[in-house]
Each structure stands twice: as structure tokens, then as C-alpha cells.
Amino acid sequence: MIIQHLEVKNYRNLQYGVIIPQNGINIIYGKNAQGKTNLLEAVWLFTGGRSFRGAKDSDLILHGENRAEINLDFFSGERGQTAQIFIESGRRNAVLNGVAQKSASGLIGKFFSVVFSPEHIALVREGPSLRRDFMDAALCQIRPGYAALLSRYNHTLVQRNTLLKDIPRHAELMDTLEIWDEKLAAYGETVVRGRMEYIESIREPVKEIYAGISNHEEAIDLNYQKSADDLKQALKAARREDVAAGHTSVGPHRDDIDITIDRRSARAFGSQGQKRSAVLALKLAEAELLFRRTGERPVILLDDVMSELDSGRQDYLLNHLNSCQVFITCCEPGAVKQLREGALFEMDGGTLIKK
Ligand SMILES: Nc1ncnc2c1ncn2[C@@H]1O[C@H](COP(=O)(O)OP(=O)(O)OP(=O)(O)O)[C@@H](O)[C@H]1O
Ligand SMILES: [Mg+2]
Incomplete structure (x- = not known):
């Protein structure tokens, strides 16, 4: 996957800009608040997902304007x-090779990218929902039908929860729970199987990459953590408790990934640097797996991460990404060693200047 040309119009503070990147490493440097992350965010939107900063679509339009447009040749x-991609009236629309898509998610599986920014440390530091999202987002990119399966599961979960809240007032509804439990268990088991396979397939790459990043001084491991072994059984067993609580206490929406460094929970005991390296290993493994499944190397977006890595770790990272097109943002032009072909750009007040 190689970006050949990117044009942005009225995207955040980027009023108008064109970037013609190189195949190797593209460094975008500039002072704070100039638009570097905004540019990476614009690239990321072509994966079909939402902003990696969790922004609303309407926030992506330049203040005072009512339409943003991004054009990508890849x-x-x-x-x-x-x-x-066009963003207007609070909606994000996409066109691929001249064909209008029903929604921006029509781009999922067409353009691949993996992003790593300082905020992504939350993936290891915070609660399980981000780790579930990590697996789900990756599976949506590589497994056709997973997005639909997940939405069926979530929809069924909402219906079961509504029923649980109604039961105290309408005891006769208790009998209908059986049908929902069966449906939920069937979808849920498939979601769990997909996620477990995903974790199994990134496990070795994650271990290898983490070992490389930490100069073979530390060992990482990860395991899928199920909230129930037999979901149908567990849903049945939890019925009374679930009615009392008004929500469903077991299922993939309660699962997690257990990440350990030297056999201790990374979340509870990992240092800042260890957590950051763990997330980096997860992201790079995700890129590796995307390549194995699709034959395409995703575009790698590294937002502001190099300055936090010592030069040995930087070397490892850049060597590891040898065959990918990479975009790196930083504040100082010399902050990143240029190990192979690439280009240098300065971002200044929303304007990109080729150096
Ligand atoms: N919708 C918008 N319209 C206009 N400006 C916006 C909009 N959204 C964000 N901005 C502005 O864009 C500017 C650049 O943001 P960005 O996060 O890209 O900076 P950056 O170059 O990555 O800086 P840093 O080095 O601090 O990470 C900020 O000043 C921000 O207020
Ligand atoms: Mg930034």
C-alpha cells in the first residue's frame, strides 16, 4: 500500500494542502499545533474508521467552513x-475509484493503515474496552463479515438487556429469555472464536517485536481472557443476577486481553516505557498480520513517538518497517534518523513545505 498523492481541503486547520510522499519514510516536522497530527488523521480516515482521536465528524471541518474534502491516490x-472523503452536514461520505459508497465504512478493507500515537498507550493502561476495540477493529479489516457479526451480537445484546429490565414488571417475559440467550450465545461464540484466533496469530509476532524493541531484556505475552467458557451455560446461570442488575454480565462484551511483561500484568505493573513498547509491538504485529492476510503492507502512521525512543529502539523500529511506507511526525527535523529513502516536510500553520 503506497500513497502517491494526498490533497486536503478545509480539513481541520489544513485549509489547502498537497503531499506527494516517497515510498520510504516521510518525516513531517513542525512546532506544536501546526497540523501534523491532523494530516495523519486525514490519511487514517481512508481505512473507513472514525478519527483515531475519537473526534466527531463535524469537528473535522475547518472552523467557519461547512465542507471538508480529502483526495487520495494510492x-x-x-x-x-x-x-x-467528503465531510458535510455531520456526515462522512466516500467515493472509491469513482464509485460512491453507501457510507465511509465502504472503504474498510480497501486502504490499510496502522496508526500509533501517544494516546494509544491507553490500550495497555486503561480498562478492557479499548483492548476489545483493538481486536474488533483489526478483525473488521481482515475478516469479511466480522463487522456484520459484531453488530448482530451487539444488537442482540441490547435486546436482551431491554428484556432484562422489563422482566421485574412482567414476570411472564422470563420464558422468552431462552430465545435471546440462544441467539446471543451463537453470535457471541463466533465473536470469541474470531478474537481468540486473532490473538493466537499475533502472539508470536508481538513477542518477537517486543523482544527486539527491548533489546531482548524483557518478555511479553498475551492471552485472550474469556468471561465465560460455555457462553450458553453461563448466560443461563447468570439469568437471575442479570435480571437484578438489568444487564448481561457475561459474553464477549466483557472479555479482555491479558498482557504480561516478564509474567506480570503490564497494566498493573508496567512502566510507562514498557507500556508504550507493548502498544508499539501490538500495532506492528497488527501490520504484520494485515500483510500476511492481504498481501498488502499497511501505511504506517507514527505520531510523535520517535522522540520518546532511544536511538537503539528507533533503529529497530525503522529497520522493522523497512518494506512499508511510513509517515512520522516530530517537532525537530533531526529527531528521526533517516535510514533509507524518504522525504522531509515542514508543517507550518497548516501549510506543508517540502524540504
Ligand atoms: N476543525 C478545526 N478547524 C480549525 N482548526 C482546528 C480544527 N481542529 C483542530 N484545529 C487546530 O489545528 C491545530 C493543529 O492541530 P494538530 O493536532 O494537528 O497539531 P500538531 O502539529 O500535531 O501539534 P503537536 O506537535 O502539539 O502534536 C490546533 O491548533 C487545533 O486547534
Ligand atoms: Mg500532534
Whole structure:
């Protein structure tokens, strides 16, 4: 996956800009608040997902304007492709190779990218929902049908929860719980199986990459943590408790990934640097797996991460990303060692200058 040309109009503080990146490492440097992260965010939107900063679509339009547009020319599947994203009236629309998509999520599985920014440390530091999102987002990119399966599961979960809240007032509804439990267990088991396979497939790459990052001084491990072994059984067993609580206490929406460094919970005991390295290993493994499944190397977006890595870790990272197109943001132009072909750009007040 290679970006050949990117044009942004009225996207956040980027009123108008064009970038023609190189195949190797593209460094975008500039002072704080100039628009560096905004540019990476614009690239990321072509994965079909929402902003990696969790912003609302309407926040992505330049203040005072009512429409933002991003045009991307990229090389994938051995051919040149074009994609557009328009954001207006609180909606994000996409066009791929001239064909309007029903929604921006029509781009999922067409353009691949992996992003790593300082906020992503939350993936290890915070509660389980971000780790579930990590697996789900990755599976949506590589497994056709997973997004639909997940939404069926979530929809059924909402219906079961509504029923649980109604039961105290309408005891006769207790009998209908059986049907929902069966449906929920069937979807849920498939979600769990997909996630477990995903964790199994990134486990070795994560271990290897983490070992490389930590100069073989520390060992990471990860395991899928199920909230129930037999979901159907567990739902049945939890019925009374679930009615009392008004929500469903077991299922993939309660699962987690257990991440350990030297056999201790990374979340509870990991240092800041260890957590950051763990997230980096997860992200790079995600990129590796995307390549194995699709034959395409995702575009790598590294927002502001190099300055926090010592030069040995930087070398490891850049060597590891040898075959990918990479975009790196930083404040000082010399903050990143340029190990192979690439380009240098300065971002100044929303304007990009090729150096
Ligand atoms: N919708 C918008 N319209 C106009 N400006 C915006 C909009 N959204 C964000 N901005 C502004 O864009 C500017 C640049 O933000 P960005 O996060 O890209 O900076 P950055 O270059 O990555 O800085 P840092 O080095 O601090 O990370 C900020 O000043 C922000 O207020
Ligand atoms: Mg930034």
C-alpha cells in the first residue's frame, strides 16, 4: 500500500494542502499545533474508521467552513486507485475509484493503515474496552463479515438487556429469555472464536517485536481472557443476577486481553516505557498480520513517538518497517534518523513545505 498523492481541503486547520510522499519514510516536522497530527488523521480516515482521536465528524471541518474534502491516490492490489472523503452536514461520505459508497465504512478493507500515537498507550493502561476495540477493529479489516457479526451480537445484546429490565414488571417475559440467550450465545461464540484466533496469530509476532524493541531484556505475552467458557451455560446461570442488575454480565462484551511483561500484568505493573513498547509491538504485529492476510503492507502512521525512543529502539523500529511506507511526525527535523529513502516536510500553520 503506497500513497502517491494526498490533497486536503478545509480539513481541520489544513485549509489547502498537497503531499506527494516517497515510498520510504516521510518525516513531517513542525512546532506544536501546526497540523501534523491532523494530516495523519486525514490519511487514517481512508481505512473507513472514525478519527483515531475519537473526534466527531463535524469537528473535522475547518472552523467557519461547512465542507471538508480529502483526495487520495494510492497504489494497492498492483494498481493505482483513487478515493475521496467528503465531510458535510455531520456526515462522512466516500467515493472509491469513482464509485460512491453507501457510507465511509465502504472503504474498510480497501486502504490499510496502522496508526500509533501517544494516546494509544491507553490500550495497555486503561480498562478492557479499548483492548476489545483493538481486536474488533483489526478483525473488521481482515475478516469479511466480522463487522456484520459484531453488530448482530451487539444488537442482540441490547435486546436482551431491554428484556432484562422489563422482566421485574412482567414476570411472564422470563420464558422468552431462552430465545435471546440462544441467539446471543451463537453470535457471541463466533465473536470469541474470531478474537481468540486473532490473538493466537499475533502472539508470536508481538513477542518477537517486543523482544527486539527491548533489546531482548524483557518478555511479553498475551492471552485472550474469556468471561465465560460455555457462553450458553453461563448466560443461563447468570439469568437471575442479570435480571437484578438489568444487564448481561457475561459474553464477549466483557472479555479482555491479558498482557504480561516478564509474567506480570503490564497494566498493573508496567512502566510507562514498557507500556508504550507493548502498544508499539501490538500495532506492528497488527501490520504484520494485515500483510500476511492481504498481501498488502499497511501505511504506517507514527505520531510523535520517535522522540520518546532511544536511538537503539528507533533503529529497530525503522529497520522493522523497512518494506512499508511510513509517515512520522516530530517537532525537530533531526529527531528521526533517516535510514533509507524518504522525504522531509515542514508543517507550518497548516501549510506543508517540502524540504
Ligand atoms: N476543525 C478545526 N478547524 C480549525 N482548526 C482546528 C480544527 N481542529 C483542530 N484545529 C487546530 O489545528 C491545530 C493543529 O492541530 P494538530 O493536532 O494537528 O497539531 P500538531 O502539529 O500535531 O501539534 P503537536 O506537535 O502539539 O502534536 C490546533 O491548533 C487545533 O486547534
Ligand atoms: Mg500532534
